[in-house]
Amino acid sequence: MTILQAILLGILQGLTEFLPISSTAHLTLAGKYLGLIDPAHPEAWTAFIATIQLGTMLAVIFYFANEIREIASAFTSENFTKRKQPFKIQSQNSKMGWYVILGTIPVVIVGLLLSKVIEGGLTKSLPVIATSLIVLGLLLALAEKTAKFTKKYNSIKLKDALLIGLAQCLALIPGASRSGTTITAGLFLGLERESAARFSFLLSIPAVFASGIYEFYKTRHFLMANSGLALVVATVVSALSGYIAIAFLLRYLRTRTSYIFVIYRILLGVAILGAFILL
Secondary structure, eight states: OOHHHHHHHHHHHHHHHHTTTOHHHHHHHHHHHTTOOOTTOHHHHHHHHHHHHHHHHHHHHHHTHHHHHHHHHHHHHHHSSTTOOOGGGSOHHHHHHHHHHHHHHHHHHHHHHTHHHHHSGGGGOHHHHHHHHHHHHHHHHHHHHHOOOOBOGGGOOHHHHHHHHHHHGGGGSTTSOHHHHHHHHHHHTTBOHHHHHHHHHHHHHHHHHHHHHHHHHHHHHHHHHHHHHHHHHHHHHHHHHHHHHHHHHHHHHHHSOSHHHHHHHHHHHHHHHHHHHHO
């Protein structure tokens, strides 16, 4: 992998991780086009994607730095100090810490149980990617049509966090999109678009960190021997482009619907299926 290719992949990762259009789909398409996916070692591509996602995790941490500090401070003081309080009367910041933790548990369990499938060749299949792009796009459209948009970010409850966390498991299907599945679930639960996106981004931190470290550790020798510098470059670039994508999407969703992403997903899915059938 060249440095130029690494920069391209980093930009793709950062932009598509937070827009609900699937970073895995775009990276896998780019990887196949550039001849970077080794059929004999499909797990290496999975590890590469998971590792450069650590860059987008850093983008979330930097963008929401003040909010994360407030959550961490309240969560620590209200659960692990002399000022410990029952969950029911904890502040929303402390509860948000629990929501992120509990919302992460489902994807960790499912990810570990299906790790062999996720790392295998099936998840690099273009028909699978195209189908999930279309199906999840239609679900996002349905959420937009039926959502009430009455819940604000500070109104998120434990049930909401768990259901959005369960929806995050669908992101293990290539083409589904982590942000797409969690934002869609948030809309179905009545959250405002921007609120659904904010919680989606915070929820991504532990899941992305866990998967990135896990995949890198498993294949570290192969990755560093074959694409060490490129891996670092792609991760740094993904952090920069990811920060831009977060700022753009939150501002965009304050006044606009997500239908443009629905249309993009469906068109891309249809194009992939058509190309696969013709070729």
